[in-house]
Amino acid sequence: MAWENELGDQLFHEHQQHLAPTGLIQYYNLVVDHAQGAEVFDVAGKRYIDLLGSAAAMNAGHSNPHVMQAMRKQIDQLVSYDAGYFPNPTTIKLVERLAAIAPGNAPKKVSLGTSGSDANDGIIKFARAATGRTYIVSFDGSYHGTTMGAISAGGCDPNMVRKIGPLVPNIVHVPYPDMYRCLPNETEHEIAMRYFDSFMLPFTTYLPAEEVACVLIEPIQGDAGMIKPPAEFVELVYQFCHANGILFAVDEINQGLGRAGKMWSSEYYDIEADLISVGKSLASGMPLSAIIGKADLMDQLGTSAHVFTTAGNPVCCAAALATLDVIQHEHLPEKSAADGEYAKQQFLRLQAKYNFIGDVRMYGLNGGIEIVKDRLTKERDRDGAAKIIFRAFQKGLILVKLAGNVLRFQPPLVITRVQLDEVFTILDSVFADFENGVIELPHELKKYELVKRAIKKIPVMGFFCHN
Ligand SMILES: Cc1ncc(COP(=O)(O)O)c(C=O)c1O
Structure with missing residues (x-):
C-alpha cells in the first residue's frame, strides 16, 4: 500500500538512513514544509490540521x-x-x-x-x-x-x-x-x-x-x-x-x-x-x-x-x-478552557456513537481519548489506535497516540471553531472507517508496530508513552 506522497516517502527514508533511530518516533511518513496557526503543510503541499501542536510546543500557533x-x-x-x-x-x-x-x-x-x-x-x-x-x-x-x-x-x-x-x-x-x-x-x-x-x-x-x-x-x-x-x-x-x-x-x-x-x-x-x-x-x-x-x-x-x-x-x-x-x-488560557469544553462535547457525542471510545479526558484544549477493545474491561486497543491515527493522517489530521492507545489532542490554542468543526467531521469519518474495518496499515507500519512491541519486551498490559 502506498504512503501519502512519494516526495515525503523518499525524504523520510533518506532521513532514517542517517539519523540514529532514537531520534524519531515513527508514526507515518510526514515531512513538514511550513505551518501557520493550526495548519501544517507537507513537502508535497498537502494541508493538515495539527492536533499535536508540535508536541504541545505551539500554544500560540505556528508562525504567529x-x-x-x-x-x-x-x-x-x-x-x-x-x-x-x-x-x-x-x-x-x-x-x-x-x-x-x-x-x-x-x-x-x-x-x-x-x-x-x-x-x-x-x-x-x-x-x-x-x-x-x-x-x-x-x-x-x-x-x-x-x-x-x-x-x-x-x-x-x-x-x-x-x-x-x-x-x-x-x-x-x-x-x-x-x-x-x-x-x-x-x-x-x-x-x-x-x-x-x-x-x-x-x-x-x-x-x-x-x-x-x-x-x-x-x-x-x-x-x-x-x-x-x-x-x-x-x-x-x-x-x-x-x-x-x-x-x-x-x-x-x-x-x-x-x-x-x-x-x-x-x-x-x-x-x-x-x-x-x-x-x-x-x-x-x-x-x-x-x-x-x-x-x-x-x-x-x-x-x-x-x-x-x-x-x-x-x-x-x-x-x-x-x-x-x-x-x-489574546486570553489563550480562557480560550483553551472554552474550546476544550466544546471539543469535549464533540468527543462525548462520538463516544455515544462508537463503542471503542472508552474515556474522554479533556482539560482545556488538551485531551486524551482512550481507544479500547471493550468498555467494561478497558483493555487498551493499540492496533486500533494505530489504524485510527493513520487514517486521520490520510484524511488531513496530524494525530498521534500516547500510552499505546490514547489519542493525543493538543492543537495550537489559536485553532478556530471552523477548524475544530472540520476536525470533528474528519474524526467521525475516521472512526466510521475503523468501525467498518476498512483501514489497512501499510506493511512498513504494521512491521514497525510489531517491532516496537517486541523491543519493549513487556506485557501487553504495560503502559508506555510516546507510542
Ligand atoms: C511533562 C514534560 N516534561 C519534560 C519534557 C521534556 O521536554 P524536552 O523534550 O523539551 O526536553 C516533556 C516533553 O515531552 C514533557 O512532556
Whole structure:
C-alpha cells in the first residue's frame, strides 16, 4: 500500500538512513514544509490540521505573526551572546517577566536552559542544593525528558532507560492516581486516599522523610494519556511535603502556559510550588526552558552548576516575550478552557456513537481519548489506535497516540471553531472507517508496530508513552 506522497516517502527514508533511530518516533511518513496557526503543510503541499501542536510546543500557533516579528527584530540586533557571561536587554526582560508571572506570592528567581529536560535536571540540582538532602520522589507514568536526571525521574517507558544505566541515584517512584482504571465503584475521595496510602508507603518502610529533597509531579500527566489526579491527592501530598521540609516541584513543560485551560496546570490545586519547570510553548518551540523557583531556594546553587552557552539566547527570549504577549493579551488560557469544553462535547457525542471510545479526558484544549477493545474491561486497543491515527493522517489530521492507545489532542490554542468543526467531521469519518474495518496499515507500519512491541519486551498490559 502506498504512503501519502512519494516526495515525503523518499525524504523520510533518506532521513532514517542517517539519523540514529532514537531520534524519531515513527508514526507515518510526514515531512513538514511550513505551518501557520493550526495548519501544517507537507513537502508535497498537502494541508493538515495539527492536533499535536508540535508536541504541545505551539500554544500560540505556528508562525504567529507577533512572535515572528519579534524574532526578526532581534535577529537584526543580536543573534547570540552567552548570557552566562554577559546578558542582553531581551534576556534580562524575560527573566524579570517569568519571575513576575509565576503562580504564588513568594518572590521568585529564574534559571534558563534550552530544553524541558535540562530544566528538570535543574530541579533535581536546586532541590538537593537547597535542602542538603538527596532523595527525589517522582511518579510512575511520568515523562520528564531525556537528559540523565530527567530520564531517571521519568517512569513511563522501560525502553527509555534500557541499556543506559546506572541512572541518577536516589530517585523513588510512587503510583500516580488513575481515575479511569480504578477499582469498581470507587469514589474520587477513595481513589485519592488509596493512592495517598501508596505515596506514604516508602516513607513508612524505607525512605526517611528528612532525607527527601523534593517531590516532582506533573499536575496532569501528559504522556501517560492526559491523566489528572484527584485534587485531594495532590493537596495531601503537598501538605505532607510542607510538614516535612520537602520541596514541591511541578513540571509545567507540557501542561503549562494555557494548555490545560488555565495559565498553569497547578492552578487546579490549592498549592504553591517551590520549583516550576517550563519549556515547549514558552518560546513557541524555539529552544528555551526555565526553572522558576522561590528566590531563597534558587540562591542556594553555586555559580556554573546550571548554566549553558545558549541558554537565554536573545532570539529565543524575544520569541518567549512575544509568545507570552500572545498568551496573555489574546486570553489563550480562557480560550483553551472554552474550546476544550466544546471539543469535549464533540468527543462525548462520538463516544455515544462508537463503542471503542472508552474515556474522554479533556482539560482545556488538551485531551486524551482512550481507544479500547471493550468498555467494561478497558483493555487498551493499540492496533486500533494505530489504524485510527493513520487514517486521520490520510484524511488531513496530524494525530498521534500516547500510552499505546490514547489519542493525543493538543492543537495550537489559536485553532478556530471552523477548524475544530472540520476536525470533528474528519474524526467521525475516521472512526466510521475503523468501525467498518476498512483501514489497512501499510506493511512498513504494521512491521514497525510489531517491532516496537517486541523491543519493549513487556506485557501487553504495560503502559508506555510516546507510542
Ligand atoms: C511533562 C514534560 N516534561 C519534560 C519534557 C521534556 O521536554 P524536552 O523534550 O523539551 O526536553 C516533556 C516533553 O515531552 C514533557 O512532556
